[in-house]
Amino acid sequence: MVNKLFLVFVLVGVPLSVIGSLLHWPSVLMFVVYCLTIVALAGFMGRATESLAIVMGPRIGGLLNATFGNAVELIISIFSLKAGLVGVVLASLTGSVLGNLLLVAGLSFLVGGTKFKRQKFNVYDARHNAGLLIFAVIVAFVIPEVFSQNMSDTKTMTLSIGISIILILLYLSALFFKLVSHRGVYQHGEKGTVEPNEEEEPEWGKGKAMAVLAAATVAVAYVSENLVHTFNEVGEAFGWSELFIGVIIVAIVGNAAEHASAIIMAYKNKMDIAVEIAVGSTLQIAMFVAPVLVLLSLLFPTVMPLVFSLPELIAMVTSVFLMITISNDGETNWFEGLTLLAAYLIMGIGFYLL
Template structure:
C-alpha cells in the first residue's frame, strides 16, 4: 500500500490543506470526543439558557446586593435577607448545571455527579457554619433539609397529585429500600443520644442555643466523638453500596416507565455546563459564608430562635428548586421521580452529607458529632416513621400529603417557640 493511501487531506478553516496520517487522524478523533460540540448547543446558546432559562434567575440581583451589604456592614436583617435570597437562584443554577452534565455522562457518572452536587448548597452552608463553630446551624440545617424533603416537599407533591389523580402508584420495592436506609440513618442518630443520656455525668447538659455539651466528663465526650466518627465512616460505606444498588445491581427498580417519553436533549454543551458548575459553586460559597456570618446578630436582634432559622428557613433556600421539580413531576403522574427526588435527596443528606461534615470537622478539629438534642431526635424519628408508614403500600393520595404537611407545620411551630 502506498504512503498516499495511508494519509488523508483535511481542508482547514483558512483554506489551507494539511495531510494527516492514519495515526494522527485516530488521535484527533479520540481527542475530539472530549471536547466535541457537534450536535450540542453553542457556548452562547448554552449560557443564554443557563442565565435566562428560568424566571427564578431574576433573584440573581441579590448576589451583588449580598456582597455590598456584607462589605458595608449593613443591618443584620439586610445582610441575612440578601444572602438568603441570593442562594435561592444559585441553588437552582447548581441543579441546572448538574442535570445538563448528567445528560452527556451516562447513568453511572450522572449518578455520582448528582450524589456529589445534588446537595451542594447544604454542603457549602454546612462547611461555612462548621468553620465558624456554628454547630447548631450545621446540625439543624442538615436535619431541616431531611425533614423538608420527606415531609414538606413529599407532602406537597402527594397533595398536588391528589387533586389531579384519585390515587398515584409508584414502585414499592424501590421506595421501601430507600426508606429503610433512611430508617438506618435515623437509628444512627438515636444511638449517640441514648449514649449521652445514659453515660453523661449528672452536671452535664446541652445548651439549647448552641448545642454545645457543657460540663460533660471528657472521657464521655471522647466516647461520643468516637461513636460519631466511626458511625460516619460506616454510613459513607453504606451510601456507596446504596449507589451501586441504585445505579447497577438493582437499577431497574429505580427506573421510571419511559414509554411515550422523548429522549432528553441537552440545552448546554458539557464544557459550558462544567464551567457554570464551577463558577456558581464558588459564588455560592461566598454567599453562604455571608449568610452564616449574619445569623447570630439577626437572631439576637430580631428575637428569632436560631434552631428555627437552621431547621426551617435555611432548608427552604437549598431545596427551593427541588420543591418545584418534585411537585411538577407529581402533577405529570411520574411518582417514581417524585419519590426519588424527595427520599433520595434526604438519603444523600442523612447518609452522605452529615457523615461527610462530621469527618471534615474531625480533620479540622471541630467537635461535630451525630448527637442531636432529644427533641430533634424524636422529631426526626417520628417523621421517618410516618413516611415509612405512608409509602409502604406503593400508593399515595391527597390525604397522605396533608398528613405529611401537618406534621411538618407542627414541628416548625415547636421550633419557633423553642
C-alpha cells in the same frame, strides 16, 4: 416566568452580596439578600441537573438533583462549623430530613395529586429506601444520643467518628447496589408512572449544564459564607433561636433546588424522580453529608459529635415512620401530601416556640 425571576435575582443578588459584605450593610437586610440569591442560584442548579437527568433515567437523575441540591447545604454547614455554630449545623441536618420527607414530598404529592387522582412509583425502591431510612435516622442517630449519656465527650466523639465511617461506607454500597449490581432487577413494569420519554429535550447541553453547575456552586459558596455571619444578629432581631434558624431557615434555603425540581417532576407525573429526590436526598443527608461534617469538624477548633437533641430526634423519627407508612404501597394522592405538610407545620410551630 419563574426562570426569568431567578435570573434577575442572580444578576442583582450576587453583586449586592459582594457590595453589601464589603460595605457592612445591616445584617437583617443582607440576610434577606443572601437567602434570595441562594434560592435563585439553587434554581439554576436544579435546571442544570434536570437537563442532565433527562438522558440518564430517574435514579441517576434524582441522585444528581439531590447531590447538587445538598451541595448548597453542605457548603453552608462547613462555614457554620468553621464559625463554631455546631448547634445550627445539627439543626440544619434535622431540618433537611424533615424538609425532604415532609415538605418536599408533601408538596410533590399535593401538587401532583391535584392533577392526577392516583400517582404510582417503584414500590421496590420505596421498600428499599424504607429500610435505609430506618437504619440511617433511627439506628445511626439515636444510638449516639443514648450511649453518650454514660460517656465522656472524647468517647462520644470517637463513637460518632466510627458511626460516620460506617454510614459513608454503607451509603456508597447502597449506590453500588442500586446503580450497578441490581440496576434494572426490581422493575415495576406497567404499574409505574410515566417515565421521561425519548422526545423530551434537555434545556441545556451537557457542557452548558456542567458549566452552570460549577459557576452556581462557586457563587453559592461565597454567598453562604457571608450568610453564616448574619445568623446571630438576625436571631436577635426576630427572636429566632439557633435551633429554629437551623431547622427551618437554613434547611429551606439550602434545599431550594430539590424543592422546586421534585414538585415539577410530580406535576409531570414523573413520580419515580420526585420520590427519588425527596427520599434520596434524605438518605444522602443522613448517610453522607452528616458523617462527612462530623469528620470535617476534626479540622476545626469546635468538633461536632453526631448527637442531636431529644426534640430533633423525635421529630426525625416521627417523619421517617410517617413517610414510610404513606409511601410503602408505591402510590400516593393529594391527601397524603397534605398529611405530610400538616406534620411539617406542627413541627415547625414546635421548633419556633422552643
